[in-house]
Structures are given as C-alpha cells and as structure tokens.
Amino acid sequence: MNPEDVRTKLAAAGAPGIISIEPFEGVAARVKFDPTAATALFPIVRDALGFPHLSMVGGIDWVERYEVFYLVWSDPAKTYLLLSADLDAKAPHIETASACWPSANWHEREAWELVGIQFDHHPDLRHLLMPDGYQFHPLQRAFKLHEPEDLEVKVRHV
Amino acid sequence: MSTPGPAVASVAKPAAAVVGPGGELPIVSSDVSFVEIETLRSREFIPEAKEALSALVKEQAEGKLIRPVFNWAGRNSLFPLHWGLACCAIEFAAAFGARWDAERFGVVPRSSPRQCDLLIVNGTVTWKVAHKLIALYEQMPEPKWVIAMGNCATGGGPFRTAYSVVPGVDKLVPVDVYIAGCPPRPEALLDGILRLEALIRERGA
Ligand code: SF4
Numbered sequence: 001m002n003p004e005d006v007r008t009k010l011a012a013a014g015a016p017g018i019i020s021i022e023p024f025e026g027v028a029a030r031v032k033f034d035p036t037a038a039t040a041l042f043p044i045v046r047d048a049l050g051f052p053h054l055s056m057v058g059g060i061d062w063v064e065r066y067e068v069f070y071l072v073w074s075d076p077a078k079t080y081l082l083l084s085a086d087l088d089a090k091a092p093h094i095e096t097a098s099a100c101w102p103s104a105n106w107h108e109r110e111a112w113e114l115v116g117i118q119f120d121h122h123p124d125l126r127h128l129l130m131p132d133g134y135q136f137h138p139l140q141r142a143f144k145l146h147e148p149e150d151l152e153v154k155v156r157h158v
Numbered sequence: 159m160s161t162p163g164p165a166v167a168s169v170a171k172p173a174a175a176v177v178g179p180g181g182e183l184p185i186v187s188s189d190v191s192f193v194e195i196e197t198l199r200s201r202e203f204i205p206e207a208k209e210a211l212s213a214l215v216k217e218q219a220e221g222k223l224i225r226p227v228f229n230w231a232g233r234n235s236l237f238p239l240h241w242g243l244a245c246c247a248i249e250f251a252a253a254f255g256a257r258w259d260a261e262r263f264g265v266v267p268r269s270s271p272r273q274c275d276l277l278i279v280n281g282t283v284t285w286k287v288a289h290k291l292i293a294l295y296e297q298m299p300e301p302k303w304v305i306a307m308g309n310c311a312t313g314g315g316p317f318r319t320a321y322s323v324v325p326g327v328d329k330l331v332p333v334d335v336y337i338a339g340c341p342p343r344p345e346a347l348l349d350g351i352l353r354l355e356a357l358i359r360e361r362g363a
Binding site: 129130131134136138143145146147 | 285286288289319320321322
C-alpha cells in the first residue's frame, strides 16, 4: 500500500477533513487530518481502508502547536498507517478514538496525563502512570524538572 | 549434666572401634547424651526445672532476660519481604541463591508482610507505587526495620530529578541502613544486613 492507494481509497469512501497524504518512513502513508473530522474519519480508516488494529496513540508538544498521532495496523496489507492532527496550543483537545478502536483507551489516558491533550468523551480519563491527584503534564515543554529539595512530599494515608 | 544416674548401666556402648574408609575413627563418647536424656526424664529434673522456670519468669518481669533473648533471636532471623522493584531486585535474588546464600544468616524472604520484620527496598520507587510501599510497611508487625538498597532507594539514583520517581525512600518510611551502589553487589547487601544486625544489638529490638 502506498500513499496513492490510501488517497484513492479515502476519496472513494468520502473521508472528510483530509489535509495531506504524504509518504513517511516505515508506514504506508502519513495522513494529516482536521481534528474536528476525527469522529467521522476513524471508522472509515478502520472499515473502508481495513486498519482494525490501533497500535498506539501519542502526543507531542511542538510549543506553537500540539500534535496527536495514531498508528494503525492492517493485518492483510501487513503495514502501518500514521494518522496525525495538529491541535491548538492553548487548549489541545480532540474526540476520543476509543469508540472506534477500544485499545485507544489507555493510550489516550497516557497522552492526556503526560502531554496534556484532552480527549473529549473519553469513557475513563484517569491517571495511568502517575498517582491520582498529580498536578502536572510532565512531557510538556514548559514543565521544569524539580530538585528533590523543592519537593513537598504529601503522602495519602492508605 | 554428667551426673551418673541409674540408667547409665543400661546404656549399650558402641563397638570398640569403627573402621571407616580412611582407617580407624575415634570413638565418640556417646554415653554422655544418653545420660543427659535419662537425667531429663528422671524425677529430680522436675523440681529443678520448676526452679529454673520461676527464675526466668522473675527475670522476665524485671525485663532482664526476655529482651536480650528476643533481641538475639530477632536479629539472627530477619525475615525480609519478598518483593522486587527494579534492577536491584536481581541482585537481591542472587543474594538468596546458592552462591551467596543469605539464608545462612537466618535471612529468609517471606511473601506476606505479616510475617516480615525487614523491608528491603530494592529499586526505584515511583510515586505511583509509593502508597503501596507505605501500606506494606504498615502491614508489617513491630519491631521492623528498613534497608534502602541501591542508589535509587537511597536518593533517587539516576532518576533523582525525574517527574515520576521518589528521590529517596526515606521520604516515605524510616530507613535504618543505606546501601550504596547501582546495583550493590550481593556481598554489599549481606554486609548491610550484618550491619543492621549490629545496629539491633546496640539499639535493642
Ligand atoms: S540503584 Fe541502579 S541497579 Fe538499583 S534500581 Fe536503581 S538504577 Fe537499578
């Protein structure tokens, strides 16, 4: 599968919100899409393009914008496809993919807690790797590593 | 207790010489133990034992006897909790294997904190697991001790400034012995345990 195939199939299925389709190292193509079209686009990628397995969801803080990306796998085509969307730097949010690919659930929890991307209508957006009540999103560029001496240790009694 | 009792006569002596593969072996004077057993069984023993026991109880009431005995027994049979956190746990495991055999010091890992008196924190403690560590510590019966094994448990180690790591387990539980190293060798862990034993001897259980 190459970017041209992806373009043809997406167009045939009437996929909304496609911004660009480019070749990308190691995957069939990199599809940039408009985050507001996410809910309509995900089922088309899963069913019409045949990518039923979501391998990972990640987020990147590019300072002037956020990027969220989805790596999906097709077993018959033996290839990955990369979906990515640029999000607003002030309030990055996108519709959850867990309604379409249930495996997105924990990946989105991780992307939310570490990068601070809000996933709307996520069934269970809780902390995954950090304890409950953790205040920061440590993989944001603005996050400063603390010195242990500055740390105020509050331990919930169990 | 070598008092010859009436039973001595009935003790059968072993054969005059035992010939082993290396030649003639010296005869162990085996009657002594027989005599002791027979004496223990004798009626004279009961008042003697009563007297000794009441002395024990008296000393115990004054706190003279039981404490040292308890201290001695406790420090020679430290039961650490059998849990592993990170790479240091590999060395922890090796210390209890055949080569270093920590059990010869009476150190036997137990799987339930209710049976333990020693918590060896052997690895990186993250904030996520901090509550569990405190829960385990509080489930252990008194008296109890903590060894911080390795740089991570001592002060966060290579992850000291990381967002997810507790910079030193002494922020969570009181630590008695710190062992440096990344990871410390099993010998260092054994040394730490022996130092803890010395500490218990000094401070009391
Ligand atoms: S001190 Fe070193 S070996 Fe031990 S847990 Fe930390 S990183 Fe691993």
